[in-house]
Amino acid sequence: MSGRKPPGEFALIARYFAPLAKGYPGALDLTDDAALVEVDPGCRLVVTADALVAGVHFLADDPPDLVAKKALRVSLSDLAAMGARPFAYMLTVVLPTDTAADWLERFVAGLAADQETFGLSLIGGDTVAAAGPVSLSVTALGQVPVGAELRRSAAQAGDAVFISGTVGDAALGLRILRGEVGGLASAERDHLVRRYRLPEPRLNLGSRLAGLARAAIDVSDGLVADLGHICTASGLAAVIEAAQLPLSAAARTALERDPGLMKVVLTGGDDNELLFTVPEDDRDRVRALADEIGLKLTQIGGIVEGSGVKVVDEAGAEIALGQGGWRHF
């Protein structure tokens, strides 16, 4: 841990954060200026950084352990989309000066739990007390065997487009928390809200896609936007068949009550599922992989010549996404 800090912050680091660094010798117990990092022979380091701010990426009254886990998981999801396995992270935390010890304890407990789940160690960072909302910055470090890196740019025309898990849950969950979606049973609400608060980085899937997927990305900006990123990077276009979208039972109920929510499903973000393209002939390999790792992998469309992303209904008619949808930049 580094940077200038008052005595109170040393105590805070020693008490709350240093225990999170015990598992990684190169973290030097957070007592030195920087951490020493080793990468396995034949592997390449993969690094990603995300900032999360209360009121933007999570709600100020979200449970602090889930805030901590979400902060880690959005970065882990980025590593998954590169085919990498995470092993360490740096964390900088800007906390309001009136942050309660209880909030911090629950936040650190969330980090500790996810370190266990994903085999991670904290290896450095910084804490600052300041006016303003809670602001977190995570830099996650992973490694990938040289040559096994997944990229966004290698899609080819004719590729099938697959997505893991279900789509739209997180965006619907956020709208439930905002009071914009009603009429669901309590279990359905809970499922969708949980999907917003606690994404599931698809690390197993990502590390198995080498040699199978041509292009991959994680869904964080929204299904259409993220498929758009693959298209832009690959110089191609894509068609999504709305009827093929894998929906959770809760999302299906929400859509039955308000079909207009399809736009939320298509353009909302935060699912952190993996979206990837494979040669059409390899679709059976994807299905076999789905069985093997116990994760639903659904073909939702295909890559074609052109530019942009089009969503069509069962009759093949285009579904307009309007201004809320994806646009070129």
Add this chain to the structure above:
Amino acid sequence: MSGRKPPGEFALIARYFAPLAKGYPGALDLTDDAALVEVDPGCRLVVTADALVAGVHFLADDPPDLVAKKALRVSLSDLAAMGARPFAYMLTVVLPTDTAADWLERFVAGLAADQETFGLSLIGGDTVAAAGPVSLSVTALGQVPVGAELRRSAAQAGDAVFISGTVGDAALGLRILRGEVGGLASAERDHLVRRYRLPEPRLNLGSRLAGLARAAIDVSDGLVADLGHICTASGLAAVIEAAQLPLSAAARTALERDPGLMKVVLTGGDDNELLFTVPEDDRDRVRALADEIGLKLTQIGGIVEGSGVKVVDEAGAEIALGQGGWRHF
């Protein structure tokens, strides 16, 4: 660049930040989920993270190019203290929603200039528009030959304590900006303010200290506090001779006008000079190194048995630092 963001932020990344990533192929033009990083054979990766918040680490009306440079340089200074050479960094930026384009342009120009100065590339990050002050998080990546890493914990009793450059300037500069120190000539004020706003990471020195320094740290918390970190990590104590402190002409003038500012010099932070210990017999090697790299290196005291840091005047009497000074935690 990763994380969920509105279309305006894509444009912002493409326009302002992607050009900063051109020099590093593994940055993938900031268009993928993460960056791919290589370390030279025989080297170890060194990583450090710092958060800087307006109103805490810099002033809201500081020139944005200097804010950018300071954000980079405090992290580079941490790498210098480990003996490492920087090559890349990740940056997350939380900007008030009303940030002017001009501010951002000058901020990015500062990053670009220091990338050139220090041979760095931006390789990833995130931008968020949110309420609250400007908040920056830098993760700097460097490398050090295996075995050449400098640590805080290897000081030995009898070591001489050296510091690079001059001490106390940055803390005096901050107090000038706050209107707490008066009576200086304009050039003196400018010198001290500049030392606060634009630290000079001692990268050449750091990379030359392998095999010479036993323990090293950069002065960010304050001279006494940072020497205290070496002492705590090494299980020893230190004595600083106040009369030996290398002071700039401006700092000397300030101290002549108000001898009470000696406490600021001893306990203020932000100088980002390197503080290191060497065996007494190697003091001539330090002096030769100083000549070679053209940087003042001054012995300011020694390591002794015990715990804590004591500052003495020319008569050998202890200078009390009071509550503002360093304390154990």
